[in-house]
Amino acid sequence: xxxxxxxxxxxxxxxxxxxxxxxxxxxxxxxxxxxxxxxxxxxxxxxxxxxxxxxxxxxxxxxxxxxxxxxxx
Numbered sequence: 001x002x003x004x005x006x007x008x009x010x011x012x013x014x015x016x017x018x019x020x021x022x023x024x025x026x027x028x029x030x031x032x033x034x035x036x037x038x039x040x041x042x043x044x045x046x047x048x049x050x051x052x053x054x055x056x057x058x059x060x061x062x063x064x065x066x067x068x069x070x071x072x073x
Contacts, residue, residue: 023048 025046033043 018054020050020052020054021048022050 023046025044027042027044029042034040037043
């Protein structure tokens with residue numbers, strides 16, 4: 001299992017934040033596991049084995065919008 005999460009609300013002091021999560025997942029097809037979730041065919045039980053928060057993972061940030069030169073003005 002691998003999962004990359006980006007910051008939902010970027011922080012000005014740390015732009016481009018991300019969280020890398022690794023682990024294992026077990027799929028349970030049993031009736032007992034699906035109790036209380038009437039539309040479920042199966043459940044997935046994740047186990048996190050590692051978490052890394054790399055510094056400056058992405059260059060994402062906010063800037064003023066610029067119009068495309070292809071658009072008529």
